[in-house]
Amino acid sequence: MPSEPLIQLKDVSFSYGPRPILQGINMTIPRGKVVAIMGISGGGKTTTLRLIGGQLRPTRGEVRVAGHSVPDLDAPGLYALRRRMGMLFQFGALFTDMSVFDNVAFPLREHADLSETLVRDLVTMKLNAVGLRGAHAMMPSELSGGMARRVALARAIALDPMLVMYDEPFAGLDPIALSVVGRLIRTLNDALGASSIIVTHDVHESLKIVDYVYIVAEGRIVAEGTAEDIRGSAAPYVHQFVWGERDGPVPFQYPSAPYREQILREPSRAH
Amino acid sequence: MLTKLAAGLRLLGRSVTDRLWRLGFASRFLLATLLYSGMALRRFGLTIREIYFTGVLSLIIILVSGLFVGMVLGLQGYDTLQRFGSASALGTLVALSLVRELGPVVAALLFASRAGSAITAEIGLMKATEQLSAMEMMAVNPIARVVAPRFWAGVVSMPLLAALFSAMGIFGGYLVGVQLIGVDDGIFWSQMRSSVDFGDDIVNGVIKSAVFGVIVSWIAVFEGYDCEPTAEGVSGATTRTVVTSSLAILAADFMLTAFMFRGA
Amino acid sequence: MNKAMLDLWVGFFVAIGLAALLFLAVKVGTMSSLSNADTYVLQARFDNIGGLKVRSPVKSAGVVVGRVSDIRFDPENYVALVSMQVDDRYQFPKDTSATINTQGLLGEQYVGFDPGGDTQMLKPGDSIRLTQSAVVLEKLISQFLFNKAAEEPATTKK
Numbered sequence: 001m002p003s004e005p006l007i008q009l010k011d012v013s014f015s016y017g018p019r020p021i022l023q024g025i026n027m028t029i030p031r032g033k034v035v036a037i038m039g040i041s042g043g044g045k046t047t048t049l050r051l052i053g054g055q056l057r058p059t060r061g062e063v064r065v066a067g068h069s070v071p072d073l074d075a076p077g078l079y080a081l082r083r084r085m086g087m088l089f090q091f092g093a094l095f096t097d098m099s100v101f102d103n104v105a106f107p108l109r110e111h112a113d114l115s116e117t118l119v120r121d122l123v124t125m126k127l128n129a130v131g132l133r134g135a136h137a138m139m140p141s142e143l144s145g146g147m148a149r150r151v152a153l154a155r156a157i158a159l160d161p162m163l164v165m166y167d168e169p170f171a172g173l174d175p176i177a178l179s180v181v182g183r184l185i186r187t188l189n190d191a192l193g194a195s196s197i198i199v200t201h202d203v204h205e206s207l208k209i210v211d212y213v214y215i216v217a218e219g220r221i222v223a224e225g226t227a228e229d230i231r232g233s234a235a236p237y238v239h240q241f242v243w244g245e246r247d248g249p250v251p252f253q254y255p256s257a258p259y260r261e262q263i264l265r266e267p268s269r270a271h
Numbered sequence: 272m273l274t275k276l277a278a279g280l281r282l283l284g285r286s287v288t289d290r291l292w293r294l295g296f297a298s299r300f301l302l303a304t305l306l307y308s309g310m311a312l313r314r315f316g317l318t319i320r321e322i323y324f325t326g327v328l329s330l331i332i333i334l335v336s337g338l339f340v341g342m343v344l345g346l347q348g349y350d351t352l353q354r355f356g357s358a359s360a361l362g363t364l365v366a367l368s369l370v371r372e373l374g375p376v377v378a379a380l381l382f383a384s385r386a387g388s389a390i391t392a393e394i395g396l397m398k399a400t401e402q403l404s405a406m407e408m409m410a411v412n413p414i415a416r417v418v419a420p421r422f423w424a425g426v427v428s429m430p431l432l433a434a435l436f437s438a439m440g441i442f443g444g445y446l447v448g449v450q451l452i453g454v455d456d457g458i459f460w461s462q463m464r465s466s467v468d469f470g471d472d473i474v475n476g477v478i479k480s481a482v483f484g485v486i487v488s489w490i491a492v493f494e495g496y497d498c499e500p501t502a503e504g505v506s507g508a509t510t511r512t513v514v515t516s517s518l519a520i521l522a523a524d525f526m527l528t529a530f531m532f533r534g535a
Numbered sequence: 536m537n538k539a540m541l542d543l544w545v546g547f548f549v550a551i552g553l554a555a556l557l558f559l560a561v562k563v564g565t566m567s568s569l570s571n572a573d574t575y576v577l578q579a580r581f582d583n584i585g586g587l588k589v590r591s592p593v594k595s596a597g598v599v600v601g602r603v604s605d606i607r608f609d610p611e612n613y614v615a616l617v618s619m620q621v622d623d624r625y626q627f628p629k630d631t632s633a634t635i636n637t638q639g640l641l642g643e644q645y646v647g648f649d650p651g652g653d654t655q656m657l658k659p660g661d662s663i664r665l666t667q668s669a670v671v672l673e674k675l676i677s678q679f680l681f682n683k684a685a686e687e688p689a690t691t692k693k
Contacts (some may be wrong), residue, residue, distance in 0.1 A: 038465075053408050083409035107409045111417070155409075220502035316538075319545050327548045365561050431552025436639070438555035441563060460562070467566040477556070 004067065005030045006163060006195045012061030013049055022045045024061070031162075034189050034196040036206045038241065039216035045199040048163050049217070052086060052197070054078045054093050065196055066162065072105075085196075086156030090171055091146040094140040100127070100151050101136040107158045117144040126154040129191075130184060135232060146177025146201040150184065157188055164188070170202040178202070198259050203242050207231060215241060277534060297493045300414075300487050304422050304492065306416035317420040318427070324427030325386040325421070330435070332385055333378055340373055341365060341443025348444070349452050354403035362463030363445030370476045371532070374437030376524050379483035381436075382429055383516035387491035390421050390510040394495025403496075408412055418496060422488045429484025430477050437476065454484035475531045478522065487516045546622045574601065575659035579646070584615045585669025586644045587635055593619045594636075595648035600677060605648060609693040615620060624678040628653035632665035 007029040021044045029035045037045045051063050052135040054070045063070040068081055094103050104123045108114060114122070127133045130150040140148060156164055168183060169252040171177050186209040189196045200206045207213070207227045215223040215238055217231070223230065223238045230238060230243060240248030256262065311318050348364040353389045394417060397403050403413040429465035441463075467473065491512050581587075585608065593601035601621035609616045621627075630651030637644050657663070 056408065079410040081414075082408055085408065087405065087408040089401045091400065091404050093401035095402055095405075096400070097393075107411075110409065110411045152405075190450065305538040320541060322545045322548065323541050324550075327544045330548060368564065370559060428548075431549065431555070434550055434555040434559060438558045438563075462562055467558050469560055471590070473564045475560075506642075 006066055007197075008053070008062070008064045009048070010062040010064075012032040012048075012051060012058045012063060013054060014044075016132055020219055022051075022058075024115045025216070025219075025221055027194055027214055027221070028126040029197060030117050032189075032193060034186060034198065034209060036213045037116075038200060038203065038206065038213060040201060040241070044214050044219050045216055046167055049087070049167055049197065049199055050131045052163075053082065053085060053165065075113055083107075083159060084162045086159070088149070088152050088164070089154045090168045091145075092152035094143075094152055096140050096142075099136070100138050100143070101130065102163055103140070103151060105152045105172070106155065111159065111191055121194055122158070124193060125156075126158055127151075129157070129188065131152045131180075135260040144177070146173050146180060149173065149177070153181070153184060153188070157192060157194075160192060163197070164192075165195065166198045166200070168200055169198060169207050170200055178205055182206070185209060187194050199221055203244070207242075234253070262267060281427040283310050283485030287401055287522045296497070297489070300493050300496065301489050303414050304419050307412055308419045308423065309497040310415040311419035317416070321420045322428055323422045324389065325382075327430070328383045328389075329382055331430055332381055333432045333436050334439050336381055337374075337422060337439030338443040340377060340436075341369065341440030341445075342447045343443075344368060344373075344440065345444035345447030345452070349448055349454065359458045359462055361444070361448045361460040362461075365448065366463045366467050367472060368443055369444075371441040372524070372528070374440065375433045375476050375479040375483055376520060378433040378515055379429065379480065379487060379520045380486075382425075382432055383487045383491075383520065384513050386425065386428070387487045387512050387516050388509045390488070391495040392500070392505055392509045393494060394421070395419065395498040395508050396499075398496065398498065399500040399502070399505055401500075414474050414496075414502050418492045419510065423490030424517040425491065426481070426484045427485065430480040433480030433483075434477065438508050439480065453509075471532075475527075478531075479483065479527050482527060483520050486519050490516045490519065538574065546659055563572045564588065573623040575600075575623060576604065577619050577621055577627075577657060577661060577663060579617050579619070579663040579666050580612065580614045581608065581617060581633075581635060581666050581668045583635075583668040583671060584617060585637075585671055586646075587617065587646065589667065591643065591645050593621060593624070593646045593648065595621075595650065606674070617646070618675065618693055619665075626656040629655045629657055629661075631657065631663055634667040635669035637670065 005028045007027070007250070009025050009027040012025045012027075013020065025048065027037075027042075027048070029134055038050055039045050047056065051058055051067060052070065054073065057071045062211055065081060066084070068077070070078070070081070073081060094100075095106065098106065101123055104126050105119050106124055108119050123136070124133060127136055130153055132147060132150055132154070135143070135147065135151070140151070143151065153169075164185075169185065174183060182205045185196060185198065188194075198206055198210060201227060203209055209228065212226055213224060214221050217237060223233060223235055225233070228244060234268045237249040240243070246252055344365045345361065348361050348368075350360055350385065352358045352360055352364065394403075397413075403417065406413045406416060445459060449456050449459050494508040494512045494515070498504045542578065566573075587603060588607055589603055591603045592599045595605065598674060601619050604620045605618040627648055628651045630653040632649045632651065634647045634649065636647045637646055651665075660670050
């Protein structure tokens with residue numbers, strides 16, 4: 001069924017205890033595309049990734065990945081599905097006790113019964129793809145933030161996944177590393193024929209590389225569209241988000257009692 | 272007054288239920304660890320690696336402490352025994368106290384603070400830096416890949432470390448008693464041999480140290496896996512590992528001793 | 536740390552750990568070899584066993600020849616029934632006597648065998664007829680004091 005999208009979220013809600021994180025999210029991620037989920041911090045973006053990866057179960061709604069309903073999968077089924085997914089964590093999450101080479105080789109050694117020579121060839125190819133073939137012997141502690149991110153990317157694509165998920169791939173990178181990683185995400189996606197989801201709040205870098213954007217706020221999707229749509233959107237929230245305005249639908253002030261009242265209150269009651 | 276009492280009782284009740292809940296969770300965690308031990312045993316290289324970190328790196332502290340404890344036992348034991356004119360029983364005293372009690376217990380306490388805390392900190396840091404999540408997303412079960420090898424490494428290392436501690440302690444007692452003070456060499460060893468029984472004393476000591484190994488490893492991996500994934504969370508969990516395992520070792524020691532050496 | 540080095544260290548660790556266990560087993564402790572099959576059981580009844588315990592040694596001429604394997608109370612004769620496992624290599628005449636002795640003044644108690652001159656030997660499961668009970672120190676002391684007290688008036692009369 002090539003027409004069926006790779007990932008479909010239908011009316012998905014999720015809450016931690018009484019605190020709702022997501023409320024009725026609908027999302028479609030077609031094959032071969034790079035899709036960004038944007039929004040301010042704490043808006044439920046990472047939760048969406050964890051729902052797709054099966055690390056969390058939705059309280060309501062349907063999560064379908066490649067024809068499987070993720071919440072209904074048993075542990076072996078979930079693990080089988082995860083083998084076809086790659087995920088890049090916020091700060092890379094490289095295994096600190098292994099060298100760069102062993103990090104990239106990790107999924108290969110765990111899942112595929114390959115000879116060491118084959119593993120070496122595959123790892124070298126992946127490292128070459130991210131431009132770090134020369135760094136194979138280094139330990140994660142010796143890498144810069146951008147290099148660590150690229151190694152983690154090589155690790156995420158080691159098993160040639162059908163889906164790569166990026167959790168804040170741009171956080172804490174210098175401008176050069178930023179554009180390197182951004183380019184890589186796009187080129188690797190196209191080279192692998194995979195689909196990618198990028199969770200980020202870095203608007204400008206991601207708008208350069210993505211095909212489609214969802215903007216999430218307070219557990220709902222407030223806007224969606226192509227990069228062009230988003231840039232040109234007149235919706236106040238999107239405008240504030242894309243152009244980084246200080247005040248708008250997302251207020252500068254955290255909800256609080258009126259300033260005057262709080263300042264004039266007796267000191268004993270003000271905590 | 273009454274409300275204060277009620278509040279106090281509520282606090283007590285909550286702390287008890289919390290603790291019980293945690294114990295239940297820890298038990299289920301141990302069960303899962305045992306269940307997913309297949310990989311740790313099949314790919315024994317993983318466990319060997321962890322034996323290096325738990326066992327080999329604990330060697331120095333165990334050997335040196337054992338030597339000193341034995342030497343102190345030699346001095347103190349001689350001082351006490353010679354008042355009763357039974358300095359010849361020095362070997363017995365040193366060997367029995369080490370093999371039955373001090374070897375397993377002190378080695379386990381040292382092991383908890385040396386290796387147990389390291390295991391907790393390592394697993395906790397892996398959790399805090401999302402390495403465990405990453406592993407899970409790579410379809411690798413972190414309990415099988417990270418927790419079980421460390422657990423088994425601790426279980427294997429502990430009896431060996433305790434035996435080394437005891438042997439080193441007896442050597443220390445010999446150094447002080449025979450070489451320094453001048454208790455007769457032959458009497459020292461023969462008295463020891465005649466009153467230390469292999470089955471009753473040595474095997475029971477080994478059983479003790481194996482039980483302590485399970486307890487310390489269990490607490491260490493659980494605290495690490497269960498910790499709050501922040502810097503404070505990891506440091507708190509590390510402290511808890513040392514405190515909880517020390518208390519658990521001493522309590523378990525009392526119970527085991529009561530069972531093993533009752534009336535014998 | 537490369538893998539070969541790591542394996543070497545762990546191998547070293549396990550080897551010295553096992554060596555320590557072996558040292559404890561061979562040099563420090565005695566294997567209870569007497570509990571194996573090469574023993575036979577003898578029994579003896581004592582009026583009082585004092586501080587005798589299971590696993591206390593059985594000695595003849597000062598040499599350990601066996602161990603006490605079981606102690607129970609015989610409710611018919613109101614005596615203690617002591618079972619001993621004696622090394623197969625040693626045979627004792629039928630009129631051997633068993634005594635409960637004390638090692639030193641306050642030391643451990645053990646069963647001592649005094650062989651007689653009988654030509655027939657004790658067979659496995661046999662009972663030793665001639666027994667002498669433990670010397671209970673308290674009894675000895677009270678006897679001594681009692682005798683002293685009995686002597687006192689006699690001396691004062693003189």
